[in-house]
Amino acid sequence: MPRRRRKRRREIKRVPRSEAFLPEFDRGAVPEGLVTRRQLRDMGLSPGGNDPVAILRCKWCSYRPQWSCNHPTRGFLLRVDLAVPKRVPTLAQEWALDRAMAARQTCGDCGRRFFCCLSKKLGCCIECFDGTPVDPSSYLAPAAPAAHRLAA
Ligand SMILES: [Zn+2]
Numbered sequence: 001m002p003r004r005r006r007k008r009r010r011e012i013k014r015v016p017r018s019e020a021f022l023p024e025f026d027r028g029a030v031p032e033g034l035v036t037r038r039q040l041r042d043m044g045l046s047p048g049g050n051d052p053v054a055i056l057r058c059k060w061c062s063y064r065p066q067w068s069c070n071h072p073t074r075g076f077l078l079r080v081d082l083a084v085p086k087r088v089p090t091l092a093q094e095w096a097l098d099r100a101m102a103a104r105q106t107c108g109d110c111g112r113r114f115f116c117c118l119s120k121k122l123g124c125c126i127e128c129f130d131g132t133p134v135d136p137s138s139y140l141a142p143a144a145p146a147a148h149r150l151a152a
């Protein structure tokens with residue numbers, strides 16, 4: 001017996017278009033000085049903590065000008081003149097990042113650093129946990145202990 005398909009109207013939340021939230025612009029009719037986040041990134045800029053000032057209406061909505069676009073496909077427009085150059089991480093920041101990654105990728109028991117993050121629950125690699133051999137290409141050789149290097 002075929003399952004009866006429940007008919008349910010999809011709830012579409014329609015909001016009349018207004019300027020109460022943010023002004024909306026159709027694709028191709030965006031005023032000068034407003035760009036999307038992606039365009040900003042391609043220009044090597046970042047929003048700089050500025051909120052979007054307008055909405056780029058989605059394709060579906062360009063045929064329905066009387067309704068506000070509240071679809072996930074809409075875009076947000078930012079002002080170019082408020083954008084700031086993209087932040088480039090400093091060397092110290094990259095070191096800190098690498099230290100954090102090393103802590104997550106290094107087995108506490110055998111000292112091998114893996115190319116993937118280890119399970120936090122185990123706290124060690126699977127070889128130390130239950131003896132499952134790990135692929136030799138998935139880790140770096142353990143770093144020599146500092147004391148040993150000093151003695152040499
Ligand atoms: Zn829309």
Ligand SMILES: [Zn+2]
Pocket residue numbers: 107108109110111112124125126127128
């Ligand atoms: Zn291990």
